[in-house]
Amino acid sequence: MAQTNEPVISVTNLCKCYGDVKAVDGVSFTVGRGEVFGMLGPNGAGKTTTIEILEGLRKPDSGDASVLGMDVTRHADSIKQRIGVQLQSVALFPRLTVTELLDLFGTFFAHHVPTNQLISDLDLGERAHARSMNLSGGQQQRLSIALALVNDPELVFLDEPTTGLDPAARRSLWELVKRLQAEGKSVMLTTHYMEEATELCDRVAIMDHGHILEIGTVQELIRRRFKERAVFFDSSATLPAETLAHLGGVTRASQENGQTVLYSTDIPGTIGALLAAADERGVEPHGLGIRQATLEDVFLDLTGRALRD
Amino acid sequence: MNTLLTLTVANLKGLTRDRAALFWTFFFPVMFVLLFGVIFSGSSNSKVAVGFVDLNGSVASRGVQTALSGDKVPLTLQVGTLDAEKAAMQRGDVSAIIVIPSGFQDSLSAKNPVALQLYTDPTKSTTSQVVQSVLGELVNNMNLGLAGGTALVSLKPESLSSTTLSNIDYLVPSILAMALMQLGVFAAIPLVEQREKGILKRIGATPLARWKLVGSNILLRLIVAAVDTVLILGVGMVVFNVQITGNLLAMAGFVFLGAGAFLALGFALAAFLKTEEQANGVVQVVQMPLMFLSGIFPFDFMPEFLRNIARLLPLTYLGDALRQVMVNGTQVAPIGVDLAILVGWLVVCLGIAARSFRWD
Incomplete structure (x- = not known):
């Protein structure tokens, strides 16, 4: 985490409308050199629009955005030489092979990494002469990232890099992102997945309806919202959440995904009171457990809905 | 580049x-x-099929028939009665019908004007034009011959292209x-x-x-x-x-x-x-x-x-x-x-x- 000197991305009051819809509405943030910065939010939150403005693919309506110290509207071509871009779910020229695609994209840049090196870095050796249409989902995604690295970029944009991948492929992509950071590259990524943001990102921004709601490290965001921890159990009609909100130490009670969750500043007191209340009604709470708040809780608290709704 | x-x-x-x-x-x-x-x-034969109805049956009418049957003439004659040829035209077998009227030879001998009848299919304007121009040339030649003149100027059908x-x-x-x-x-x-x-x-x-x-x-x-x-x-x-x-x-x-x-x-x-x-x-x-x-x-x-x-x-x-x-x-x-x-x-x-x- 070498967040020194000037930021690689600096955004101030950025706005972009599509007709009446404010896709990005007054967004500001910075990303430091060497940082992995995550943007979290549901579909339609404005993540992709923001990232595409930074990539020089869209023009902002107002506000300032600079990448690597250059204004995105005035120096798009110079910026494109020095950034790597992976777009959401792109099928590339389907009938070209992995090698041909990497060679081709290399010619678009002033200087580029040898194709062999990219193929071995991204573990595509066995598929080097396969047409891109015949690759598996994980291989396609690795190719897509290899193409983003073809110009040895200082800053890499990854738009939902692991959406649709199986857990093993997702893990291997996480390793890759960590390797990029170790090589000194800065990364900005968007994701739906809380565990991905928690695992990879130095800092995250939570975005919804075109606004950034919170920015910080994952731990900061959790601590900022939740002084308390949570007691949870499988929801039961005889123990409705409303009747438990006044139990000792409970600050808030809610229903989430079939579970009743009691947020509490006094876990032993709350559990004691809960068991007593259950005993009184002749039932036993099933699936009882304790956990610390997660990024998911932060998101739910901020937006009133779960991320994948 | x-x-x-x-x-x-x-x-x-x-x-x-x-x-x-x-x-x-x-x-x-x-x-x-x-x-x-x-x-x-x-069908590289680009001749136009034409019905030929001879109501005269004379030497003169057969002369016309022979003239129209020549190799260089872009017509293929199908001889028959008027009704039969009209039916053929309906079917699209012929594109036009030429009728030699019954008093043809007599009129020629008497130097009375006489008309060859030509039925054409309005939907086939090109073929009609071909038939008309062939007949026109024939009629001109006959007129010249009957008037005792020599055709000093004649049209030799030398194709330019089409x-x-x-x-x-x-x-x-x-x-x-x-x-x-x-x-x-x-x-x-x-x-x-x-x-x-x-x-x-x-x-x-x-x-x-x-x-x-x-x-x-x-x-x-x-x-x-x-x-x-x-x-x-x-x-x-x-x-x-x-x-x-x-x-x-x-x-x-x-x-x-x-x-x-x-x-x-x-x-x-x-x-x-x-x-x-x-x-x-x-x-x-x-x-x-x-x-x-x-x-x-x-x-x-x-x-x-x-x-x-x-x-x-x-x-x-x-x-x-x-x-x-x-x-x-x-x-x-x-x-x-x-x-x-x-x-x-x-x-x-x-x-x-x-x-x-x-x-x-």
């Missing part, structure tokens, strides 16, 4: 690895030539025009597909200049146009002995201009189409009428209202120009007009595409 070529080669690889695209761009036009060549070369132009000669340039139209219009489909799949956007995120992306697409199609031209003309020349007489430079010029004009149409279409399915449908809706209404099949065979429609379509002028420069065919419009219309079409379509094309 290097990038432009690399990208063109990449596009070319994509095309040659796609069997369906290969079929439509290269084999389909060749099949078309072979198919139509076989259909039309069978009579020796067999159907296949006409069809090869027409099919070439059709193939050029199709390769241009069909170019809309991969373009829409590349946009729909985000390929255009992905390339937009690299420093590659857009003109190179467009340029490589144009270059690819012009290469295809050249290959198609060689294939179609080659099959026409080798299999059907088509004579290419015109100026090769002018021909190449019109081939590339035509490909460019219809490519511009393809780009303009792609500007308004959002999905590949949509593109597949709309491209067919555009190319079908172009193909059938633009005189790919000889212009003269069309009824008048279709000819008027054809005059509005750019493919008519590409076909016309190619026929003029390749086989010296009869013209629909002067070559300069063909040129102007194609250039105009190219400019307008490119303008529309440049204004409206979306990259994502």
